[in-house]
Amino acid sequence: MEFDFTWILLGLPIAFALGWIASRLDLRQMRLANRQAPRAYFKGLNYLLNEQQDQAIDAFIEAVQNDPDTSELHFALGNLFRRRGEYDRAVRVHEHLLSRADLSNADRQRAQHGLALDYLKAGLLDRAEEALRKLEGTSYEGQARMARMAIYERSREWPEAAAVALLLEKTGEVDFSVRMAHYQCEQAREWVQKGDPTAAIELLQATLQSHPHAARPRILLGQLQLNQGQSRAAFDTLALLFERQDNAAPLAAASLVKAALGCGMGTDAQRLLEAHYQKLPCIDVLNAITEIHQTGTATHTTADSEALDRYLGHLQKQPSLMAASRWLTGARQGQPALPEPVQKALEHATKPLARYRCAACGFEAKEHFWHCPGCQAWDSYPPKRVEEI
Incomplete structure (x- = not known):
């Protein structure tokens, strides 16, 4: 039986036609998919710009379904x-990206950073820390270290926070010396709470x-020494703040007076306080000067009169309701007392002014x-009362 080549000749054009039709259908489907993906993408972008996040998410989900490989x-x-x-849902998206073998190194780092932010925002600090550690040696290293340091601060893991701060400081971009001093002060406070003030003093x-030049460890050390009965050591520690006219010195004024009275250095303390007050007038320093002067003055009448003059002089330098209240209370000694409603009104008016306010x-x-x-900002409280800012 001879093979008939006629069927082959007839079949070739048919096969070619079917292949051409199939290719056109595939091309049409590809074009349709390509049209749908950008359309969904731009639709989602439009919703996002109009702050319609629900519709934007639906549009982006549609775009991802049409083109699942688009990172x-x-x-x-x-x-x-x-x-x-x-x-x-954010975690699942970023975990899906990390599971893809075809993802570029840059996108993998970006996805890891996004996953760390997801955990951080969700409050899953342990998982966030683990995710941030994986960013060491990447372009997100600096941001990851800052985030880890914030985590350690929130969880009060001060040695770990100090270690990360030291790594950041070695880059030369930021000086974290003051921040690390704060960490050590926090550790010292924990030692005091545990009943070991000696270890706290050694650490400070x-x-x-x-x-x-850090003010906080000096103030905290002076207060601890004072509590331990080391009045002279406390005076020497705190006096340096006033000698160098430190802005944070008013925070230590009351402790300096106690230390001076405990070791017989009242005259030296008064000299330091008055010198600081002349350059930086402050109600806390003025109160300390009044207290130490009243202790060393023989007669209360003379001391009270001089205190009134000081508060009046302070009012001439700058208006102060707290100083006016103290002057008014002292000026009426030996006279009928202020009516009770007036006293309550003064106390009510001065209490908010005596607070400290975060500048951030x-x-x-x-x-x-x-x-x-x-x-959670550091050093954001000015060492002055609200009224004096």
């Missing part, structure tokens, strides 16, 4: 989920050797904070 859409989707507080003395977030407190409990 930029995944990054945009992950950021949107994080901004909305849907941290579990070492801190002053490495950071001699405005958080107010009765005591001075070195680390703002509101915004």
